[in-house]
């Protein structure tokens with residue numbers, strides 16, 4: 451008897467939430483106000499992190515920048531300050547180091563306050579075929595791209611839970627929803643980051659902390675330099691995205707409290723097809739979209755086998 455009642459309740463909820471989602475596709479969603487919120491962005495020293503910092507500052511948020519690259523971080527700080535009467539704080543922090551994350555997090559709590567929007571954005575990419583990928587780069591990619599999310603969330607989530615107020619943002623990737631050749635370590639970290647954020651979303655909802663929101667972002671290639679050299683076979687289908695466009699879409703997703711955001715939207719289609727199609731058809735789709743040659747001319751930001759930015763890009 452219980453099974454029948456439970457199943458009917460479940461189906462009723464499905465119908466209700468499906469209709470709700472459909473209605474919200476037509477009616478514009480209410481956007482939340484982030485003025486006065488303390489927004490911490492890891493990897494704020496360049497690319498997407500920098501762009502997001504500027505956007506949040508113009509929305510009246512208090513911006514906290516973390517980056518391993520002190521110069522880049524200070525440059526973002528300067529650019530944010532150009533926006534006028536804004537509050538911005540920059541900290542040098544290697545997110546891959548647990549003790550460093552906890553130490554700098556304590557400093558932020560003391561000097562700025564409790565972080566209410568946490569954007570896990572810092573990332574690195576190796577960009578080599580699996581057997582050419584150095585072991586230390588595999589470990590480093592995991593440490594920066596996903597394990598750091600555990601440390602930052604451990605540091606800032608307790609205050610969010612206490613207040614039942616906050617927002618966790620995970621910058622994953624299209625490579626976090628579909629595997630990509632030449633990106634085995636990167637792709638694995640992005641799947642893991644997605645899985646971590648989604649699991650935490652369920653966990654927070656089950657303990658009724660429904661005012662702590664989760665947003666998982668999965669962008670395709672962005673013109674930030676991280677994937678320099680990569681080409682899109684059919685840009686009309688999968689264009690290489692502008693940094694400003696992606697940042698605006700991420701801000702929209704956060705303000706509308708969306709859980710998932712894939713950019714461009716057409717990439718969602720790849721995910722549906724992947725689950726619906728035979729594996730050989732998925733392979734054909736990947737080849738059609740240029741998966742075979744996607745990484746062939748990859749240069750990226752890093753010198754081979756090191757974690758240092760190329761010297762000419764250090765002061766971007």
Ligand SMILES: NC(=O)c1ccc[n+]([C@@H]2O[C@H](COP(=O)([O-])OP(=O)(O)OC[C@H]3O[C@@H](n4cnc5c(N)ncnc54)[C@H](O)[C@@H]3O)[C@@H](O)[C@H]2O)c1
Pocket residue numbers: 492493494495496497498499516517518519522543544545546570571572573574594621622623624668669670671672673674675676677751
């Ligand atoms: N560029 C793309 O095509 C693309 C596509 C999908 C997802 N993403 C993701 O977007 C995020 C931002 O990437 P981006 O394109 O702006 O690249 P980026 O290289 O411009 O920015 C990454 C930032 O992370 C910082 N960082 C690296 N290691 C760090 C560490 N240990 N501790 C603290 N900071 C560290 C870097 O110094 C840099 O400022 C990344 O997570 C990336 O994986 C990028």
